[in-house]
Amino acid sequence: MKTVILWFRRDLRLADNPALRAAVEEAERVIPVYLHAPEEEAQWAPGGASCWWLHASLQALSQDLAAKQSRLIIRRGQSSLSLLRELIDETGAEGVYWNRLYEPLIVERDRSVKAALREQGVNAKSFRAHLLREPWEMRTGKGEPYRVFTPFWRTLAKQGDPPQPLRQPPTLRPPGQWPSRQTVAELGLLLRPRWDRKLHDLWQPGEAGAALALDHFLDGAMAVYKDGRDLPAESDTARLSPHLHFGEISPHQAWHRARARMAGQARLSEGGEAWLRQLAWREFAHHVLFEFPHSSDEPLYERWAGFPWREGYQPLLRAWQRGETGFPIVDAGMRELWATGYMHNRVRMIAASLLVKNIRAPWQEGARWFWDTLVDADLANNSMGWQWSAGSGADAAPYFRIFNPWTQSKRFDPQGRYIRRWVPELAELPDRDIHTPQASAPAILAAAGIQLGRDYPEPIIDYKTSREEALAAARAIRQS
Structure with a gap:
């Protein structure tokens, strides 16, 4: 073949890229392309933190391609198939190569694209790389x-x-004339106002x-x-x-x-x-x-669709999102997430357990919040993690697991260093009290300059009562 379009998606690298290797070996000229059509992913289009990462990663990929005497052609539109057909018409490309993804809407889209391109005589090929x-x-x-x-x-x-x-190809042979392209900035991936500016100091997106x-x-x-x-x-x-x-x-x-x-x-x-x-x-x-493609939005095990979530949970959800639950380890995690686009995995499990088991807000609410705020928001990992916490998904324990945020905090952050980093209003409390300030003696709180309800909230939910209610709800589900 003379010309192949290499369709980059979430394979933003030059090394170990099977579609790229095949394009270089089988075509005289390679046109690298990134198509931005988030509407095709519906409610699972990239969230705010992911968009920041994507912006920086595309910039890095553009620079890496330039070093290979190539360039990244960026197009924005409603339909990937329409954008590809436009590029085929403009370049005379005889093939379109890409690496496979596995999310339900993307699988459906890719099957349609492959069938449509092959019907018009284009050599459409996909590869395993993810x-x-x-x-x-x-x-x-x-x-x-x-x-x-x-x-x-x-x-x-x-x-x-x-x-x-696979190794990086030494070079990419360019076409005689490049098609027009948009810039990364024109994709509008960065938020206004720029909440994401602080992420630049914490992460280095890109292959390097x-x-x-x-x-x-x-x-x-x-x-x-x-x-x-x-x-x-x-x-x-x-x-x-x-x-x-x-x-x-x-x-x-x-x-x-x-x-x-x-x-x-x-x-x-x-x-x-x-x-x-x-x-x-x-x-x-x-x-x-x-x-099980329904598991991104619905319980993997159908019987859990009847779990009785709390009515009027929204104020408690907002307190959880802001890191103002009164459970220090949970608040530390939620604040780390907002500040860095990341949360430690152990704390993710503790925070998720509090939301779905004690607050009894639907796990989909937590999944949506993580989707928008995590730089590593991944539909497969996010969905499975939240369903695991809710007890409705793959690998859920035979018993109804409820994490105690206080014992978890004492076990995994015994000196309270993580809490002190992200909940500084509690920093002056002794190690034994920082996990449970609501149980501290008034004199200890006063010495640390803390008045509960003013400087740091009381727990927004009664842990013991909420645990018993969640266990009763789970028993009812299992007996039904």
């Missing part, structure tokens, strides 16, 4: 999709290491930033990851999730880099294996969403 294995390749002994992680992990592990990642983040983790925190990943005051996680979501690094690259670093170093094996298991959780989340 996951280690295709969702449909993973089956139980009965030939059914998985709903429980541990047997999924065993099957994945038995298949051995994934293929080695992803490589640096992985190096930093492999050189340091991986050795203590097995236990350290549960401590929110420490920096013992990889923080690679937004890079993986936007495809600035592939799971193949992450997997093999970790394996290479673990080789011959026993001290790294325990932490490294625990981290590879987390990559497998990402695979599992995409497997579940692909096989």
Whole structure:
């Protein structure tokens, strides 16, 4: 073929990009394209934090392509198929190559695009790049999709290491004449007012930033990851999730880099294996969403659709969103999220449990808030995480799990360092009191300069009563 359009989506990298490699090998000229048609994703179009990341990542990709004597053609429209047809007419392209994604609306869109392009004689081809294995390749002994992680992990592990990642092509042969393009700024991804300005100091979107983040983790925190990943005051996680979501690094690259670093170093094996298991959780989340597409909006298990959510929960939801619940570990997490576009995973579970089990707000409310505020908002991971917390989804425990925010806080942030960082009004409390200021003696609160209800809220919900109500509701669901 003379000319192929390379359709970038959430594979914003040049290394280990199968669609890019195939385009370079099979065509004389390659036209890299990014199409922005968020309406095709309906309510799951990128949220505010994700849009900030996308803006920066597209800028980085444009620079990387320029270094290869190429450029990124950006177009904005209502329909990806219409935009592709316009580009085919303008360039005479004979093929369109892309890497597959697995969210329900995107799968439906891509199938329609592939069929329509092939019908008009265009060589439309898609490739696996976003996951280690295709969702449909993973089956139980009965030939059914998985709903429980541990047997999924065993099957994945038995298949051995994934293929080695592909290298960047040395160059991309440009067309004789480039089609017109829009700028990244013209996509309007940045918010007004600029809540997201603070994110620039915390993250480096792009392929180079992803490589640096992985190096930093492999050189340091991986050795203590097995236990350290549960401590929110420490920096013992990889923080690679937004890079993986936007495809600035592939799971193949992450997997093999970790394996290479673990080789011959026993001290790294325990932490490294625990981290590879987390990559497998990402695979599992995409497997579940692909096989059960309703699970992004509805309970995976239908009986949980009748769970009795609290009437008039909206004021409690708003307090949760603002980090003003009166439960310090939860408030610290919600404030970290607002300030950084990220929340430590242990704290995500605690905060989610409070919302769906004690406040009894629908898990979809939490999922929507995380979708808009997380830089690593991923439909598969977000949906599975919230359904796990609600007890309605894949891998939910046989019992109705309710996290106690106070015992969780004392266990995983014993010195209150995480709380002091994000809830500074409690910073002067002693370690033993910072987790439960409402139980502190008046003299201790006074010495710390705190008046509950003025400087920091009382708990917005009675934990014991709300726990009993949630357990009763769950029993009713199971008995119905």
